[in-house]
Amino acid sequence: MAGRAYLLVRDIATAAYERYRKEEITTGTAFCVINLKRLSIKMKKYQHVFSLIFAVHEINKNPNLLPNVTLGFHIYDNSFNSRTTHEVILDLLFTQQKNALNYRCARKGGILAIIGEFTDKSMIEIFNIYKIPQFTYGTHKTLLSGKTGAPSLHWISPREATHHMGIVQLLQHFRWTWIGLIVSNDDAGESFLQNFIPILAQHSICVAFLHKDTVKSYDIGDKFIDNFLKLTPALLLTKVNVIILKGESRLINFIASHIIFFEFVTKIYIGKVWVMPPQWYFSVTSSGILIGAQPFQGALSFSISTNVVPGFRNFLQTLKPDESLMHFLCLFWQYAFKCHLSEEYDKLFEKCTGNExxxxxxxxxxxxxxxxxxxxxxxxxxxxxxxxxxxxxSRQRTMLNRGKFEHLHIHPWQLQFSLENIHFNNGAQHEVLFENGELSVGYDIVNWVTFPNQSYLKVQVGKFAPSHEFIIQEDNIVWNNRFQQMPPCSKCVESCHLGHSQIIQEGKPVCCYDCAPCPENMISNETDAVLCVKCPEDQYPSRYQDQCIPKAITFLSYHEPLGILLLSLALSFAVITCLVMQIFLKNWNTPIVKANNRHLTCILLVTILLCYLSSLFFIGKPGKDTCLVRQMAFGILFSVSISCVLAKTVIVVLAFMVTKPGNWLRTFLGKDVANTIVLSCSLIQVGICIAWVSTSPPASHVDMHSQYGQIIVECDEGSVTMFYCVLGYMGFLATISFMVAFQARKLPDTFNEAKFITFSMLVFCSVWISFLPAYLSTKGKHIVTVEIFAILASNTGLLACIFSPKCYILVLKTDLNSRKLMIQKKS
Known part of the structure; x- marks a missing residue:
């Protein structure tokens, strides 16, 4: 049963009136009212009074706080009676003998402050008229706080919204989204529902059932049976394992009795996680049995945050039932220890020894x-x-400056402004902050653990700060032993597995959803995911779409089989080219070498060798420099090679056109003509490459989307137009060379190269014409493979078609490499 307590504190005297200080300690100058119907419930509430007495004693002993000023207190009990409550109010405000309005006769000084629960709004309004500061630890009601509602009221309990958010954070932590509510059918219950249910909806938490009950329904009879039949189906919902209670102890005791009776009759045991009201305690029967010990085993509740006050335990240990602690302690002592302090109860109980x-x-x-x-x-x-x-x-300084010392009288309203915002350390040196008339305090999360011997243990398992910081030690929680799954699950549907997301069903609560696989390229890495999410660009979904896997960085490497094969081919053909050069150098002065412009032949072989080596720039991880060099080298070297072939073809044609003496074309058969052709044709390609580098040069590029699960490191051509200009110019030179060679292929000569050049250009053009569709249709490192293959194939075509017939004669048919044979063939 909730209790009501009101504490009044007032000043007594200054140092000039110390005689009043000692006198007023015994008579009391402040009061506390405890409202409890049964003494068994009073036992819990007595600690409130003890904390008040302890605080007053600490302050009076502290020389640094209110020196030479003593605080006192009065304690009253209104016994849940409205008339008694108002009599106490009149007694406090006016006189102890007669409740005459606006008169004070017997008490020196006036009331400075009151502490209590204040469930009666009229009490707050009466004290507010006289601007007396009031401190309440009851349920925080927004309508009563603030300047317009009750400017004299100060809250020392957390806001109701803080309690609501604490419950929501608790539900979210354990993913409890399908819960039940049992509230009292009164104004407090309605206020709770109006404020709490919208918060649940905002956080996608659904109410499976709502049960309202009234105090009248606890009577044995038809109403009890009717209530029993209404509540039982809700408690049997297997998917609803979390129930939030909001109501007084009688409602909670009825729920416990209901469950015990149902389990006794049906042998069906109900296991739930009960979230109890703030400041809840187990009720105890007259025989000392906890009501609801087994059903409420493992329950959770929120209690105003507390810290250890070092001297409080010692203060309680030294308490004795003497007259200085007033009559209320005698009643408490007699009930707690089953003894008496008066001779009237000699035959019923033993006399108290005072050593209890x-x-x-x-x-x-x-x-x-x-x-x-x-x-x-x-x-x-x-x-x-x-x-x-x-x-x-602040006042004493003013009076000392005037040279005199007077008794200071403080009115309650003079404290009001300072109490709105005050920051201090209490007797235990804990920091305390009042902001806008409210104590900045949060909640401790308490786990209630019961034992077969009718005892219990309160275990603090977490905290919820006013800033909504939520901390919980899940491993410290003891759950109800009727659960098979720890921690228990409370959901409308089974959890959506990883790789799936929720699909809301029309016409059903948002908590009752379907599960659907995530779309392609999306994942969900948590159960009950509301939405699937895309992986970062450098990652891709796993097979089951439950996690993102880093993409593999891929390029044509020297260490993979394809890279090794292409490298081997390029080096092999480079070695063959060197052997051909060695054969030609060894036979430098032979007729077959002289007959085909040996200087151009040497330049062509060197260029072919460099073309083979240029393909090595295409293997390995592309960088800024390698991308630039490989495209430029490839374009320029091939242009030089084809220019050499064109020059050789033109020289052959000119040689047959100047067979008649005195022909003016004879002057073009020198070295200068061949060099001019090679140089001019090559410089045009060099100019195109320079323009390419100047405008938009090739650079390293990362492609994250072309191939699934891979990051392709490749060279971006920069300007595609310039890239195709380089290829187009090479194709133009190759076409001209092919056309000239094709016309000269049947010219009568012993060592006529035209027909071999025709085949070489045919191979060259075929390779690069087939390169274009292959290049456009491939992705990733296969593009590089296509380029290397095109370089090797076209280069090998030049080497094989032009030089293999000559090498055959130079190596195997040396007898054909003679001037005499050449003259005979011409004859």
Missing amino acids: KLENLPRIMFEMHMTGQSYAIYNAVYAVAHTLHAEYF
Whole structure:
């Protein structure tokens, strides 16, 4: 049962009136009202009063806080009675003898502050009229806070929205999206639903069932049976394993009794995760049995955050039932230890010895560590003390400057402004902050662990700060032993597996969804993914689309079989070219070498050798320099080769055109003509390459999309137009050479090269014509393979068609390589 407590604190005297200080300690100058119907429930609430007394004693002993000023207190119990509550209010505000309005007769000084739960709005309004600061640890109601609602009201409990967000964070952490709600059918329950359900909807958490109940329905009879029949189907929903409770202890006790009765009759055991209301405690029967110990095993609740106050436990251990602690402690002592302090109960109980220890009481009756609400009261007392301290010292300085010292009288409304925003350290040196009239405090997440001996343990398993920072130690939670899965699952549907995403079903809650595989090139790497996501550019989806795998960086490497093969071919043909050069150099002065312009032949062989070697630039990881060099070298070297072939063909044609003496074309048969043809044709290609480099040169490029699962490192031609200009010019030279050679192929001569040049140009043109469609239709490193193959094939065509017949004569048919035979053939 929730209790109501109100604490009043006021100043007593300055150093000039110290005689009042000692007198007022015994009579009391502040009060606390505890509202509890049953003494068994009062036991828990007594700690609130003890925290108040402890705080006041600490402050009075502290020479640095309110020196020469003593705080006192009054304690009242309104017993859940509206009339008693209002009588207490009148007594506090006016007089102790007669409740005459606007008169104060018996009490020196006035009320400075009140601490309590304040469930009655009229109380807040009455104290607000007199501008008396009020501190409440009850449920935070937005309508009562702020300047317009209740400017004198200060909250020492977290906002209701903080509690709601804490529950949502808890649900999200464990992926509980299909939950039940059981609330009291009153204004508090309706307010909870109006504020909480929209927050659940914003975070895609669905309410499977909502059960409202009233206090009247707990009567045995038809209403009890009717309520039993309504609640049972909801509790049997197997997919709803999390239920949030909001209501007073009688509602919670009814739920526990309902479950126990149902399990006893049906032998069907219900296991749920119960999220209890803030500051909830187990209720205890008169025989000391926990109500709902087994059903609520492993329950979770939110308690006002607390810290360890070092001297509090020692203070409780030294408490004795004497007159200085008032009548309420005597009642508490007698009930707790089953003894009496008066002779009237001589025959019923033993007399109290005075050596009883609170620490020997079971936890279900009394806790020795300071609870969240007690810690909030403790901080509230210190807030008043620090505010009063600041007010005293600011006034005393003014009076000392005037040269006199007077008794200072502080009115409650003078503390109001300072209490709105105050920052201090309490007696335990914990930092405390009030902002806009609210204590900046969060919640501790508590796990309730019960034992067969009717005892329980509160285990702090997490925290939820006002900044919405959520921390939980999942391994420390003890779940209800009726669950088979730990932590339990509470969802409308089974989880969508990795590689799938949720598909909302029309007409059903968002939590009841279908699962569909992710589209191509997308993944989901978590269960119950709302949407599938694309992988980064440098990654690709796995087979089951549940993770992104880094793409393999690919290029034509020297270490792979294809690269090794092409490298071997290029080097082999380069060696063959060197052997051909060696054969020609060895037979430099023979007729067959002289007859075919041996200088052009030497340039052509060197160029063919360099063309073979240029193909090596196409193997290996492309870089900025290699991309630039390989395209330029390939274009220029092949242009020089074809220019040499063209020059040789032109020389052959001219040689047959000047057979008559005195022909003016005889002057063009010298070396200068051949050199001019080679140089001019090559310079045109050099000019095209220079223009290419100047405008948009080739560069290294990364292609992430052409091939699945691969990052292709390749050379980008830069300007495609210039690339095709280089190829086009080579094709133009090859076509001219082919046409000239084709016309001269049947000219009568012993060593006529025209027919061999015709075949070489035919091979060359065929290779590069077939290169274009192959180049455009391939991707990745296969483009490089096509280029290398085209270079090797066209280069080999030149080498084989032009030089193999000559090498055959020079090596195997040396007798044909003679001037005498040449003259005979001409004859």
